Amino acid sequence: MIDTRLTRELELAVPILGAPMGGRAGGRLAGEVTRAGGLGLLGAARYATPDWVAEEAAIAREIGGGPLGVGLMTWALDADDSLLDAVLAEDPSLVSLSFGDPAPYVERVHAAGALAISQVNTLDDLRVVERAGVDFVVAQGHEAGGHTGRIGTLPLLQEVLDATSLPVLAAGGIGTGRGLAAVIAAGAEGAMIGTALLASPETIGPExxxxxxxxxxxxxxxxxxxxxxxxxxxxxxxxxxxxxxxxxxxxxxxxxxxxxxxxxxYDPEDPDLGVVYAGEVAGLVTSERPASEVVRVIATDAERLLRRPF
Ligand SMILES: Cc1cc2nc3c(=O)[nH]c(=O)nc-3n(C[C@H](O)[C@H](O)[C@H](O)COP(=O)(O)O)c2cc1C
Structure with missing residues (x-):
């Protein structure tokens, strides 16, 4: 078992968060990641409704049988923060507030008893989320699927690890045990994984x-x-x-x-025109596999690599 601040604080068996992927990560995917020992996050997109959050949270809890995580987009909350109320009503253990300044929301997350985390794309972002009082920071690199910044995961992770006393996770381009072992060896407390889960039958989104x-x-x-x-x-x-x-x-x-x-x-119904957000680890995703298996294999392989004699 890889023991880190992330696994200890959330009582997880593996240091993996299932990324909050708007339009793709509903209750089934999040629940399966949690069932495998990580923590799966629901991806509450800007267009998600409070009803959607409540329904998917119930599914995630039923499957995962453990803590609940949800990801929100901070810039969207700035226009309408009612989705945050809906999320906090579900008694989550962790809320991700990414893409913007989380300062107006962190206190509410803490008051609800949850950890607040933020993905950052630059050192300036790091300073903003440190000031806001988040509990973990996620260095999200350019190779990530979905919305992201312009600095690659490895350069950003090294910068962030050197620049903060907050616990750090890595996101972007982590699709196998090798990737997880690499970021943990570098000093991260775990990884947030998105694309590697996207060929799982538990995803939502277009067929x-x-x-x-x-x-x-x-x-x-x-x-x-x-x-x-x-x-x-x-x-x-x-x-x-x-x-x-x-x-x-x-x-x-x-x-x-x-x-x-x-x-x-644009036509989302047309497979040649509709968007499929995905990162560069697309090349490592070669078959449809249950999310729980993906998580377990990544964690087991990483552990073996971290223990091997050099
Ligand atoms: C389909 C898709 C949707 C995403 N939606 C969100 C989102 O709604 N909120 C968020 O914070 N991050 C979102 N992300 C980014 C992920 O949280 C994460 O940073 C990324 O998946 C990590 O890189 P990887 O895809 O290489 O594993 C999304 C990523 C993908 C692939």
Missing amino acids: YARGKLIEAGSADTVYTSIFDRARDQPWPARWGGRALANEYTTMWHGQGADNETLSAA
């Missing part, structure tokens, strides 16, 4: 997404804002999203089209 991920290699992703602009998702400009390249990105990424044109050309 085609799992197959597209399995087909994709590590060079088949693109960092872009065109899907946000097509889908009227008002993400602050500094965060692009990493998605699988497809006919839509070939046609529109970097073309300078306006939002109206992008929306008119």
Whole structure:
């Protein structure tokens, strides 16, 4: 067993958080990650409703039988924080407040008895979330699936570990035991894993997404804002999203089209046009596997690697 501050504080068997993936991580996925000994986070997207949170939290608890984690997007809370109330009503153990300044929300999370964590993409972000009083910081690198920053996981993780006394997790590009062992050897207390779980039958989202991920290699992703602009998702400009390249990105990424044109050309039902957010570990995801197996294998392999004689 890999024993870290993350496993101790949350009483986990493995130092893995299942990433809060909006549109893909509902109660089944989160519950399976928790059942395997990590902590799965529900991905409450900007368009999620309080009812969705309550229903998926119940599913996650039933499957996972343990603590509940939920991820929210801070910039979306700044416009309407009712989703935070819905999340705190579920008595979570951990709330992730990422992409923005979590300061207005951390006290409420703590008052509800939960840990607050934030993903950061730069050292400036680190200072913001330290001031806000979060309990763990997650260094999220450019190779991550979904929305992320521009610095690679390894350079960012090293910078963050050197610059803070907070416990640090790593996210972005961790898809096997090798990745988990690497970040733990570097000083992280664990990893937040997203893409590696996305070919699991417990994911939600479009039917085609799992197959597209399995087909994709590590060079088949693109960092872009065109899907946000097509889908009227008002993400602050500094965060692009990493998605699988497809006919839509070939046609529109970097073309300078306006939002109206992008929306008119977008069709989420079409497997060649619809967005599949995923990171560069897409190349390591080669078959559909239950999330619990993915988590257990990553943890077991990491432990073996960390114990091997050098
Ligand atoms: C499909 C997808 C959706 C995501 N949605 C969110 C989200 O709603 N909130 C969030 O904080 N992070 C989100 N992320 C980022 C993850 O929390 C995490 O940083 C990332 O998956 C880690 O990198 P990896 O995909 O290489 O494992 C998303 C990632 C993916 C792949």
